[in-house]
Amino acid sequence: MTRKLAAGNWKMNGTREALDELQAMTSAHPEPRVDILICPPATLLLQAAALSADTPLWIGAQDCHSAASGAHTGDISAPMIADAGAHAVIVGHSERRQDHGETDEDVCAKASAAHAAGLVAIICLGETLAERDAGRTLDVIGAQLAGSTPDSADAANTVIAYEPVWAIGTGKVPDIAQISEVHDFMRENLTTRFGATAANIRLLYGGSVKPANAAEIFAVGNVDGALVGGASLSAADFSPIITALEAAG
Numbered sequence: 001m002t003r004k005l006a007a008g009n010w011k012m013n014g015t016r017e018a019l020d021e022l023q024a025m026t027s028a029h030p031e032p033r034v035d036i037l038i039c040p041p042a043t044l045l046l047q048a049a050a051l052s053a054d055t056p057l058w059i060g061a062q063d064c065h066s067a068a069s070g071a072h073t074g075d076i077s078a079p080m081i082a083d084a085g086a087h088a089v090i091v092g093h094s095e096r097r098q099d100h101g102e103t104d105e106d107v108c109a110k111a112s113a114a115h116a117a118g119l120v121a122i123i124c125l126g127e128t129l130a131e132r133d134a135g136r137t138l139d140v141i142g143a144q145l146a147g148s149t150p151d152s153a154d155a156a157n158t159v160i161a162y163e164p165v166w167a168i169g170t171g172k173v174p175d176i177a178q179i180s181e182v183h184d185f186m187r188e189n190l191t192t193r194f195g196a197t198a199a200n201i202r203l204l205y206g207g208s209v210k211p212a213n214a215a216e217i218f219a220v221g222n223v224d225g226a227l228v229g230g231a232s233l234s235a236a237d238f239s240p241i242i243t244a245l246e247a248a249g
Contacts, residue, residue: 002200002224004218005036005037005159005204006037006226006241007037007038007161007225007227008232009093009206009227009228009229010062010232014044015043021233023051024234024235024236025057026057027235028235029056029239031056032246034242034245034246035056035058037057037058037088038059038060039088040059041062042061045061045084049086053085058087060086060087060088060119061076061081061084062090062093063076064114065113066113082118082119086119087120089110091111092104092107092124092125094163094168098165104144104146104147107147112150114157116152119157120157120159122160123149123159123160124206125163126144127165129165129166137182138181138182141162141182141186142189145190146193153194154197154201155200159203159204160190160202161205162182162204162206163205163207164207168206168207168208168229169229169230170207173209173213176217176220179220179223180221180222183203183220183223184221187199187222202224203223204225205223209227209228211240211244214241218245219248
């Protein structure tokens with residue numbers, strides 16, 4: 001089984017002084033039993049990658065353009081991200097889907113671009129509260145998973161992150177049965193499409209993951225780690241989550 005993954009998404013937070021947190025994380029986990037990834041804002045990518053070059057900590061980006069280059073003012077391509085020293089890139093986060101109108105087709109194109117650049121694509125999926133209340137969760141997740149995941153996906157270049165939109169930054173967390181249902185459903189769908197390699201495609205849970213609830217979440221079958229927002233901004237908050245994931249085995 002591929003090593004579990006604790007991934008942190010700093011979103012639009014962090015200036016250069018925040019890079020001190022990377023050193024604190026590597027000091028707390030010099031030989032981690034899980035993979036650790038931090039996705040800082042683009043302004044910090046190069047410095048973060050340089051600081052983490054000789055440590056177990058991986059650095060990733062929060063988004064990329066689907067084109068390798070071109071007249072796309074303000075955008076960053078996957079080859080640029082790789083050139084900065086990053087290992088991965090998040091695509092399809094619900095905030096990108098909502099704020100920027102990104103479709104499954106857009107996300108799939110970005111994931112394909114990430115693969116072509118040698119990056120791991122962390123593909124995000126998630127239902128809104130209205131969709132959950134309407135009993136459409138699995139329909140929504142199934143459609144997003146099918147439409148956002150390119151044919152080039154395998155266990156080495158793709159991570160799937162389930163982040164219910166209504167749980168992101170709200171403090172609300174689905175109950176264990178709900179998380180289990182979605183993760184089992186994703187594994188089944190990936191296995192149908194990709195065969196044996198799907199068993200090792202890491203499935204992360206994200207949405208108000210904190211030190212207080214991490215162990216319970218990581219005990220769920222087919223949860224291979226977490227995509228963490230606010231709690232990843234400081235080593236003091238993120239380190240216990242990493243430790244809980246290590247303990248989950």
